[in-house]
Amino acid sequence: MTDESERSIRAAIDGEMLLLDPEVRASPARVLELLDTDFTEIGDSGQRKIQVGGEGPRVFRTGF
Template identity: 50%
Template sequence: MEDATDDVNQAIAGELQLMDPHVRASRHRAAQLLDPEFVEVGGSGRRWTYEAMLAELPEHPGSSVDGVRYEPSEISGVRLAPGLVHLTFETTLGERRTRHSSIWRLRDRATGWRMYYHQATRVPLGVD
């Protein structure tokens, strides 16, 4: 039986890689971490698809090695089923704080864990 903790740790590792400016700036590296059926509902409310995200990610905040970087906190996860992990966490990017929820899935060991769904919600100033 696969270890649930190991699955969660692998999903967390993938999530942290997606916050790395070098990965965000590389379509090839980001594509290895996003599921082909990826969907995101961003903090702005915009719906992103796999192709749209890969096309625009290098221009997003947090994608420049010389700019502000994502600072994650309170990252935790749970295995929902074999090959399916749900993560929750917060990030700060400069002055902006955001809460996140993502689902990672493992289709096969050859391609590894990939982000299937992501939801971001901006936290207004003064909200705990």
């Protein structure tokens, strides 16, 4: 593995770890900085959530 690949993997892991931090999760602006624009989240309730504009994730579909 190249140094560039290792740095990319490390950056991805670091970003994932930040998303687990309660202080980061409490800041919608900080969360949006870390998420890709195509990000989709499925919550523990089964609800699918997507980003809408500059806002945090919103419920997209329920009742699976």
